[in-house]
Amino acid sequence: MPPRRRRPPRPGALTDLSPSRILAQILILQVAFYICAAVLIIFTALVAGRTVNLDLVLSWRSLRGDITVGWMLGLCWLLNSLICVIFLLLLIARSKLIPDFAITIHFLHLIVTSFYTRALPTNFFWWVLQIASAALMTSLGIWSCQWRELKPISFGGSSSTARQADSEEANGSHDGLGYPRGRGRGKGADGGGNYEMVGMSDSHRGI
Template sequence: MSGHFRYTQWDPQLIVSQIITIQALFYTSLGVLIYISDCMTGHSPQLNHLFNYQELSVKSGHGRLIILSYFLNALFGAFVLWHLVQRAKPCLDFSVTTHVIHLVMCWLYSGHFPWGMWWWAVNILCVTITCVCGEFLCLKTELKSIPLTLSQRTEV
């Protein structure tokens, strides 16, 4: 342990609980954002808007709002990583894991692999946004000054 700034230990329970929490917050926030976009455009809320890759389209106003919801959710995901993971190094792992699980969920929901160009472009950009912004926030916190004294400074 000596010579290490921060003691890290392999803790599978912590990692799995972080993945579950991040995934739950990912779907909750994305669901709320898509619900708001559905209300704005007069569409009825459906799981298709969350899991059907064909809904991500720039041809309709509703499709563009769903894409915007994904991007806003990516920013929210960065804050989730900042609060739950608190370290820059695993941000890429958690970002990719979240979107790979989303890929599997979309595949299971629709019954076929998502081949849509816009689905892939949006999700790759979202992974990038979540990872880069999450790493930035975590690094900002990690690089704060570390107090070396335990007592308050007194003027003599």
């Protein structure tokens, strides 16, 4: 019995799912997640006249629902999730992979926060914020990627042909009866001779 042939892999499958590429995408997304959050939090703290320190970004103890600073940081993190949707669209661009990367970003943030504070987060407000941020990033990321995937593709040949036809029609390439004029001298549209009507004198008209 001859050996069964293996089905050839889909073009680009090994490249899309390679571990090195996935790790590079996770690293880039995580760095962008912290950079955008740091910029937003530092700017907001300076405007509010607060002291800027690393606890505002990496400590879960600052995210409390009973103080103004906690709500300010919560809004910054939600705005950061909106910005990270752009990075998901540019780097991932596949709607079915968005939930995995969005959850991975917040899971790594949990690990970093726990190592920085040397304790697991116990604030209920922090957990609610992470769930809302992951849900927002996932839903908007899937929507944007699907919008990009379903966007119609315009081919250059057809569009240029249509523009050429429109320009010929606008320039009067058709006669008054709706038939196209000849493109060459002495030739009609079918390649035959092009005839012109000659004015008749009164004697030929029988007058």
